[in-house]
Amino acid sequence: MTESFxxxxxxxxxxxxxxxxxxxxxxxxxxxxxxxxLDFNSPGAKGFGVKRAGLAIPGSVMxxxxxxxxxxxxxxxxxLGYSERFFYLLLDDxxxxxxxxxxxxxxxxxxxxxxLDYTPSAVMICITCVxxxxxxxxxxxxxxxxxxxxxxxVPAYMYALTREKRLPPMTAVRKSVYSLLKPQKRISNECNxxxxxxxxxxxxxxxxxxxSAGIKKVHELSRCKTxxxxxxxxxxxxxxxxxxxxxxxxxxxxxxxxxxxxxLARLYRIDKIRTQYRLLGQAIGVGFDDEK
Amino acid sequence: MIKLAIYGKGGIGKxxxxxNLAAALASLGKRVIQIGCDPKADSTINLLGGxxxxxxxxxxxxxxxxxxxxxxxxxxxxxxILCIETGGPxxxxxxxxxxxxxxxxxxxxxxLFEKYKPDAVLYDVLGDVVCGGFAAPIREGYASQVxxxxxxxxxxxxxxxxxxxxxxxxxxxxxxxxxxxxxNRRSVxxxxxxxxxxxxxxxxxxxxxxxxxxxxxKYEDMGKTVIEGDPECExxxxxxxxxxKLIDEDKEND
Numbered sequence: 110m111t112e113s114f115x116x117x118x119x120x121x122x123x124x125x126x127x128x129x130x131x132x133x134x135x136x137x138x139x140x141x142x143x144x145x146x147l148d149f150n151s152p153g154a155k156g157f158g159v160k161r162a163g164l165a166i167p168g169s170v171m172x173x174x175x176x177x178x179x180x181x182x183x184x185x186x187x188x189l190g191y192s193e194r195f196f197y198l199l200l201d202d203x204x205x206x207x208x209x210x211x212x213x214x215x216x217x218x219x220x221x222x223x224x225l226d227y228t229p230s231a232v233m234i235c236i237t238c239v240x241x242x243x244x245x246x247x248x249x250x251x252x253x254x255x256x257x258x259x260x261x262x263v264p265a266y267m268y269a270l271t272r273e274k275r276l277p278p279m280t281a282v283r284k285s286v287y288s289l290l291k292p293q294k295r296i297s298n299e300c301n302x303x304x305x306x307x308x309x310x311x312x313x314x315x316x317x318x319x320x321s322a323g324i325k326k327v328h329e330l331s332r333c334k335t336x337x338x339x340x341x342x343x344x345x346x347x348x349x350x351x352x353x354x355x356x357x358x359x360x361x362x363x364x365x366x367x368x369x370x371x372x373l374a375r376l377y378r379i380d381k382i383r384t385q386y387r388l389l390g391q392a393i394g395v396g397f398d399d400e401k
Numbered sequence: 402m403i404k405l406a407i408y409g410k411g412g413i414g415k416x417x418x419x420x421n422l423a424a425a426l427a428s429l430g431k432r433v434i435q436i437g438c439d440p441k442a443d444s445t446i447n448l449l450g451g452x453x454x455x456x457x458x459x460x461x462x463x464x465x466x467x468x469x470x471x472x473x474x475x476x477x478x479x480x481x482i483l484c485i486e487t488g489g490p491x492x493x494x495x496x497x498x499x500x501x502x503x504x505x506x507x508x509x510x511x512x513l514f515e516k517y518k519p520d521a522v523l524y525d526v527l528g529d530v531v532c533g534g535f536a537a538p539i540r541e542g543y544a545s546q547v548x549x550x551x552x553x554x555x556x557x558x559x560x561x562x563x564x565x566x567x568x569x570x571x572x573x574x575x576x577x578x579x580x581x582x583x584x585n586r587r588s589v590x591x592x593x594x595x596x597x598x599x600x601x602x603x604x605x606x607x608x609x610x611x612x613x614x615x616x617x618x619k620y621e622d623m624g625k626t627v628i629e630g631d632p633e634c635e636x637x638x639x640x641x642x643x644x645x646k647l648i649d650e651d652k653e654n655d
Binding site: 208241242243244245246248249252274275276 | 467496498499510533537
């Protein structure tokens, strides 16, 4: 499609869901629209894909379990300084058809932890689409890894084929990276910001607004330097979701850790942003002074 | 909650036993879900008066999008049993095991258990634990107990032994365990003795003895279980006994 296309909301509503024009169905072709373009971050542009995101837990290492062909593109991460934290277990045809990988993964994790001159805080096992067909119970494999190596082990799924589904890889990996948090006493004037794997820029207005509302500490995963700092995320009183891809992780945190969440939409108009901050203030029971 | 997976050799009567057990549990006041995990997609047909539910794989294939509601991929049958079939790929293509995994993920995303709040969930699984997909029903969060259906026929016992070994292979704190054997009689000579010998050797209990009966065929021709067709008959009584036993055990475990 090279021609520009538009449809009014009224026309769209009248046509009904079943008759959504192909131009608006993302699986039919590439879409370029203003907000989508602003949001889009190609993995090829060295943004955060499942592998880099999976390494967000400070002190963790990753074992990529994949046939050689799908592990190759990970070379990019080496240039970003991850070469010391990234390891491979390449699967061959026999591993796949016999299920031999079930025993190989715990052995590899044990060997990996034994070779390192430090104990990693966690091992992320990242497995690719091939596993969608194998049906490996990765939770169980990770338990075996923990028993073998004595290090917490968490699965991350790089299932590119589920990208258009309800639980795409970048949503699932957010749950994985918060899954090692343990329940603890929550502190009323602390909160988390969930959404991205890089911190908001230091001058972002949300920090001042939250500070003016009495929030003493705003946690962000990407600002955690140590596993201890990471562990503090579970003492937050509430989560602020700034990317819908973090919603699933927030729901899991509410279920496991009792931390409720409030979600902010990505907006581009100043008046709407202001209204949204006011609503956030109401939700957490404070009034924001946005006149300064 | 009662969470059962029913395995056994192809054609041994798994779907018949599962549907009758589901119907018995429902008749005893339990809220039941039955999930057929077989590409044949005929597990629940006799709970639905002979009119099958659209299998999940068919839904996905035909619409190329996921359902938004459980109602789109389920039907309510006898005793308000919620009936779901995973179905399978186009014959000769695709991956049936993946079909089961995809269906389970979908049911989880649709929050089936949270919304429906069942007292019992029964998974009727194709023949053997042939690959990862067919082990999915015995994973953590799904079935906690396995029932193996067998007759005294040699190949049925052979399959039962394979299933028992496969489930044992996965045996750890979160996986299902084999609860026992449903002996589905096929008029084999010395049938009870043969099945009992296998049970003793495997350390399993024969938890139910289902007689060879024309009632089953008669009511299946009408799209019914014997529980629905003639709840007073001997076969129905055996299923009621099994259902009550499972209910009592579930109460004890609570």
